[in-house]
Amino acid sequence: MASTEHREVPAARRPALTGDGVAALSAQVGEGPALFARRRAAAARYATAADPDRVSHLWRFTDPAHLLPETLAAPRAAAAPPSPHAEHAAARVLMLAGMRPLITAGLKALAAGLVVKPLAEAEEELEALEAREPAEGADPGSGLFQALNGAAWNTGLYVGVPPGAILDEPVHVLIDAAGGGTLPRLVVDVGRGAQAVVVEEHTGGDAGSRVVSSSELHAADGARLRHVLVQTWGEGVCGHLTARARAGRDADVLTVFASFGGERSKVELTCDLAGEGARSEMIGVVMGAGRQRFDHHTRHRHLAGRTWSNIDFKAVADAAARSSYTGLIRIEQDARGSEAYQENRNLLLSDRSRADSIPELEILNQDVSCSHGATVAPVDPEQVFYLQSRGLDPDEALRLVVRGFLEKTFGRLPGDLRERLEDLVGARLAALQGRAS
Amino acid sequence: MNSNGDAVFSCRDLRVFVGDKAIVKGVDLEVRAGEKHALMGPNGSGKSTLANALMGHPSYRVEGEIRLGGERIDHLPPHERARRGMFLGFQYPVAVPGVSVANFLRAAVSARRGADVPVREFRQQMQAAFAELQVPKDFVSRYLNDGFSGGEKKRLEILQMLMLAPTFALLDETDSGLDIDALKVVAEGVNKAAGPATGVLMVTHYQRILNYMKPDRVHVFMGGRIVRAGGPELAHELEARGYDWIAREVGLEPAAAAAEGSRT
Ligand SMILES: Nc1ncnc2c1ncn2[C@@H]1O[C@H](COP(=O)(O)OP(=O)(O)O)[C@@H](O)[C@H]1O
Ligand SMILES: [Mg+2]
Numbered sequence: 001m002a003s004t005e006h007r008e009v010p011a012a013r014r015p016a017l018t019g020d021g022v023a024a025l026s027a028q029v030g031e032g033p034a035l036f037a038r039r040r041a042a043a044a045r046y047a048t049a050a051d052p053d054r055v056s057h058l059w060r061f062t063d064p065a066h067l068l069p070e071t072l073a074a075p076r077a078a079a080a081p082p083s084p085h086a087e088h089a090a091a092r093v094l095m096l097a098g099m100r101p102l103i104t105a106g107l108k109a110l111a112a113g114l115v116v117k118p119l120a121e122a123e124e125e126l127e128a129l130e131a132r133e134p135a136e137g138a139d140p141g142s143g144l145f146q147a148l149n150g151a152a153w154n155t156g157l158y159v160g161v162p163p164g165a166i167l168d169e170p171v172h173v174l175i176d177a178a179g180g181g182t183l184p185r186l187v188v189d190v191g192r193g194a195q196a197v198v199v200e201e202h203t204g205g206d207a208g209s210r211v212v213s214s215s216e217l218h219a220a221d222g223a224r225l226r227h228v229l230v231q232t233w234g235e236g237v238c239g240h241l242t243a244r245a246r247a248g249r250d251a252d253v254l255t256v257f258a259s260f261g262g263e264r265s266k267v268e269l270t271c272d273l274a275g276e277g278a279r280s281e282m283i284g285v286v287m288g289a290g291r292q293r294f295d296h297h298t299r300h301r302h303l304a305g306r307t308w309s310n311i312d313f314k315a316v317a318d319a320a321a322r323s324s325y326t327g328l329i330r331i332e333q334d335a336r337g338s339e340a341y342q343e344n345r346n347l348l349l350s351d352r353s354r355a356d357s358i359p360e361l362e363i364l365n366q367d368v369s370c371s372h373g374a375t376v377a378p379v380d381p382e383q384v385f386y387l388q389s390r391g392l393d394p395d396e397a398l399r400l401v402v403r404g405f406l407e408k409t410f411g412r413l414p415g416d417l418r419e420r421l422e423d424l425v426g427a428r429l430a431a432l433q434g435r436a437s
Numbered sequence: 438m439n440s441n442g443d444a445v446f447s448c449r450d451l452r453v454f455v456g457d458k459a460i461v462k463g464v465d466l467e468v469r470a471g472e473k474h475a476l477m478g479p480n481g482s483g484k485s486t487l488a489n490a491l492m493g494h495p496s497y498r499v500e501g502e503i504r505l506g507g508e509r510i511d512h513l514p515p516h517e518r519a520r521r522g523m524f525l526g527f528q529y530p531v532a533v534p535g536v537s538v539a540n541f542l543r544a545a546v547s548a549r550r551g552a553d554v555p556v557r558e559f560r561q562q563m564q565a566a567f568a569e570l571q572v573p574k575d576f577v578s579r580y581l582n583d584g585f586s587g588g589e590k591k592r593l594e595i596l597q598m599l600m601l602a603p604t605f606a607l608l609d610e611t612d613s614g615l616d617i618d619a620l621k622v623v624a625e626g627v628n629k630a631a632g633p634a635t636g637v638l639m640v641t642h643y644q645r646i647l648n649y650m651k652p653d654r655v656h657v658f659m660g661g662r663i664v665r666a667g668g669p670e671l672a673h674e675l676e677a678r679g680y681d682w683i684a685r686e687v688g689l690e691p692a693a694a695a696a697e698g699s700r701t
Contacts (some may be wrong), residue, residue: 381495381496382531383531383533385492385494385515386530386531387533388493388515389492389515390516390541390544390545391516391520391545391548391601392545393514394514396544396548397516400533400536400541401533403535404533404535404536404580404581405535406535407535407536407580408534408535
């Protein structure tokens with residue numbers, strides 16, 4: 001069910017960013033000269049970045065104009081909410097536009113060497129990181145959003161896990177979309193052989209809220225990183241979320257993404273398999289209702305030999321909701337002996353809902369194993385009838401079918417995560433009550 | 438086992454249409470508590486259409502009266518019919534991937550009762566039913582009908598029937614595709630279900646299972662109608678002589694007795 005929607009490419013209505021504006025944002029987060037210089041460089045890229053190309057797959061389903069904030073003025077700091085408690089977490093962080101992140105770290109995690117601090121104060125750490133891993137170059141396609149976030153981020157966090165440290169509880173980062181423009185920037189650096197779970201949860205906001213978020217995740221050689229990206233925005237929120245991960249030699253990255261809220265959202269997930277033997281798995285769930293629009297893009301780039309990647313993405317669309325997925329697998333010439341898999345299944349709960357799925361494969365080495373599959377299908381009425389004949393009302397029957405649809409994907413998740421996502425799905429499914437008859 | 442119980446099920450002048458095409462053309466039936474009836478007819482005669490329409494399948498237009506325990510149910514959706522005690526054993530049970538047999542059964546038993554069954558009680562009930570139908574224990578965690586063999590699906594239908602304790606069980610070719618041992622197990626299940634509160638209608642085109650479940654009444658269904666009814670001896674006669682002679686006697690072309698003869 002591929003879309004054939006073609007519109008004139010609109011000039012993205014870009015919010016203005018003056019030199020004074022950049023300075024004000026810099027002053028508000030309290031960064032030093034080195035970070036300010038980076039910010040100005042990003043502002044220069046923002047001024048000259050081309051509009052996203054609406055003809056390419058990447059931006060075919062979403063008009064970038066919907067995702068941009070009205071203004072990039074330094075937001076007024078909100079009244080500080082109480083600091084979070086670090087129960088069952090290595091650390092808990094609350095991020096709000098224009099406010100210094102509220103951070104509570106557990107003693108055990110601190111003793112293990114965990115560093116969690118405002119990005120503005122992580123100049124040294126960022127320099128060390130860059131010295132170790134030179135940046136891979138601009139993100140193809142969404143340079144505008146990357147540049148915008150780099151120039152105008154108004155809440156930032158650095159998470160560092162030293163080599164060999166093993167955190168057995170997650171770093172939980174809650175990012176509230178309250179206000180007109182939230183531009184969070186996250187840098188996560190997991191050192192050699194270290195292990196960490198970072199939960200990035202985007203929540204809150206209302207019809208006036210826009211979010212342009214950027215996360216950069218580094219899993220050094222032999223590191224194990226789980227990144228959980230959950231979006232539970234309030235009604236009407238629009239935004240663009242990017243996460244770019246890099247996996248070193250024998251590193252293992254699991255990205256779990258789950259999108260439930262908001263009005264229009266675009267999520268771009270990249271993992272560069274940069275070191276030999278690196279692994280990356282992305283597991284995603286989307287549930288949309290009303291007139292929600294979700295646009296997800298995944299990108300696995302196999303840069304080294306014997307790398308492995310897998311994507312399992314499931315979307316459920318009710319009412320007039322729509323999910324679009326584009327997934328790129330690129331296997332470079334040097335990536336001999338690599339494996340890459342991609343599967344996207346979409347379940348439509350109403351005849352007004354729709355889903356698009358477009359895989360893209362760029363394979364430059366023939367000594368690899370690669371497969372992809374996509375399905376878009378309505379709920380089978382015979383399944384519903386069967387369940388109904390056993391006494392389940394149509395809503396219950398539908399909920400059971402949806403749970404069944406997601407079950408195998410959930411089965412791949414670690415227990416605690418699975419529970420959390422099942423709760424979120426359960427809450428969404430409860431909202432299906434009374435929609436069928 | 439004959440009884441003078443009340444009618445648990447009846448239908449009058451039942452007609453079932455797909456679009457404008459009549460497939461069931463006026464059926465009257467009555468099943469009392471404790472009774473076992475057999476409805477026999479050739480392939481393509483409309484048996485499954487009748488069974489599905491009785492359960493409330495949304496793709497049919499139905500005219501006539503359907504009663505369960507005296508109450509009109511023809512206007513009710515399938516789940517309300519099920520909660521009032523009607524059960525349909527499907528000829529082709531559909532797979533529901535990702536939904537475990539245990540979760541499904543718990544949801545179904547709770548729906549039939551109108552209240553959640555306590556976990557322990559449910560487990561005991563489920564284990565007893567599994568033992569009775571000789572279904573391996575590991576089926577509890579398998580996905581509903583997903584990758585089950587024909588025989589496994591049919592056993593699971595009977596298992597559901599026993600757990601849901603219907604007042605009227607309609608079994609559509611539950612005997613087809615079973616080896617002799619499975620056939621006996623299924624027949625025992627049917628015999629057990631037909632009790633003081635429950636009547637059974639077995640829909641089949643073979644008389645084989647009837648050797649084990651001994652029907653009180655046999656109805657011959659052809660061309661969308663019940664063309665003959667009698668005692669168990671009628672089943673033996675069909676076994677010996679086939680369907681064509683009845684078709685001729687009632688003035689149907691043998692070919693017209695079945696719209697299509699290929700589905701089994
Ligand atoms: N939903 C439907 N749409 C079109 N034709 C149908 C439908 N259901 C049943 N039929 C037709 O009705 C006839 C009887 O089929 P069925 O009830 O399956 O017979 P039986 O169970 O006796 O073998 C067949 O010709 C079949 O194709
Ligand atoms: Mg049939």
